[in-house]
Amino acid sequence: MTHRVVVFVRDGLLAMEFGTVHRLFGQARSEDGTALYDVVTCTSVPGPVRTDTDAEIYVRHGVEALEHADTVIVPASDLDYGERSSANMIMFDRVPADARIASICTGSFVLAALGLLDGRRATTHWKSAEQFRARYPQVKLEPDVLYTHDGNILTSAGEASGIDLCLYMIREDFGSSVANRVARGTVVPPHRSGGQAQYIEMPIPRSTTTSTAAAQAWAVANLDAPLSLEVLAAKLSMSVRTFTRRFTAEVGISPAKWIAQQRIHRARELLENTDHSIDRVAAESGFGTATSMRQQLMAEIGVSPSVYRSTFRGR
Template sequence: MAVFTHPGRHRVAVLVRHGMLVMELGIVHRLFRQARAADGTPLYEVVTCTPEPGEVRTDTDLTLTVAQGPEALAEADTVLVPAAVIEYEPNARVLTPPIERALAMIRPGTRIASICTGAFLLAAAGLLDGRRATTHWRSACEFQTRFPQVEVDADVLYTDDGNVLTSAGVASGIDLCLHMIRRDHGAAVANDVARGTVVSPHREGGQAQFIVRPVPETATSSTAAARAWALEHLHRPLTLRELAARESMSTRTFTRRFREEVGMSAVQWLTQQRVERARQLLEESDLPIDRVAEEAGFGTAASMRQHLQAALGVSPSAYRTTFRSAV
């Protein structure tokens, strides 16, 4: 009996284990199952599987019955690994023989992603060797100690290394899933899913903003007003000095406070916002490429091409060709 019943759709298999976090399973099903084409056709089919079918304990008082076994992994286009409580136990063995056999069924080239400490399983299986990855900030130090061959970035909400992706704490699974939907079908589809879930389609910054730190002397100050103003003036050249002046701060203080609040530098944040504005205009307007570059604040088409290539791996014209017709 086939695990997936709609061969034309992108097939997502969620690999769950004992001690799984229920919320993370719900995130994957809720977001991918909402993604639809313009005619209402579902774009994904999602199934839950486990190395050994049957009852699976969760991190709550619930026990789930999972009928699908690892054969689902052999048919999947994307495999998602949620966290399990075992990863919170020091030196716990996360790669058991049943899980090893299950992972071996994944076809070469399949996209594989983890949520929260699910990254421990990917790392233990060698899937993150030499790659940049993230996990929950509380587990980042242990993760780096156990897997020195992985480049750990504890500040971001998720990482995208081609066909291997990781995300930070539980709710960042939402950011990761929206990112994959956006990558597959464009911003319009991802934004529609975000609206249906009542979440932001793209959260600013990374998990660095959630890490508990000593309260700075300037705790009453914020960079939020400068960020809001910058979003209204992305078409203009914007300088750190100009943004700092909006908050009546020195450039040095503003730079420090911005990174504390957003988890990245102001320059990185501006580039990120301009890429998102360019994507929106490429998808939703017929503006010439040069005009899109101006409206997004890149100045020239060459500059925008460079930034989109770095962020998305495609040129502006290729991005428009792919996603303009998909919405």
């Protein structure tokens, strides 16, 4: 028997995500060429569904298709940012209790609005993370990962991470060899290193109107120098205790954490925009050694300097 995947789409459907699900699961076949999945699209009211492109799709199936699902996937819609736009989807009561339910990108807002993510690990697109956390504080949001799997509920980050999630589900269902064949057929890696943290833009704000602004500016210009609290406090003729208290109050984090963020930000800029050696990047960012920089980047964004550079600058 084939595994039935039901794709639940809504007005404003992100077309890329819709195509991703059909293409990946549609390619999954056994050694003898037998299709392993039956992929069906449904919507609340059958008929035309607007996408985020200049084209519509026509959906023949209504919510009754959910009653026969082994897996339900909810792609994102450009309406997901609206106030509780998906909270009225009571039709999910039709989904079998043992079915797997997954979301792509901001499709996670649907699952959260239905209470399916309460107390569970979940993720969403990094640009929507703050809004998601404010609206659904009961969800254990993990904004740095590509996807999560908690019980029978799976969520993924931005659009392309839907590829990672679909390949993961195929691997879980039918093993690595099937998933790898699908990945090769789609010309994508079967597994990506790191999480979505490496794709998040992280400009580090610096205050220009506070009592510690001059020390911040000096630190940013001298990241390759030892930046002890004593050195920074002396720039302002303050005691270490006074400087630390004022800095934390004005910036929102401790001086040590702020400096670490600045150094990571500088390292990412140099890895993306220069051909400097890894050792030189480490030195100019203030990490001292390539080993230290690698440890810090791995802890912060989940990938090594060389992997980060190959992703954002090319090999």
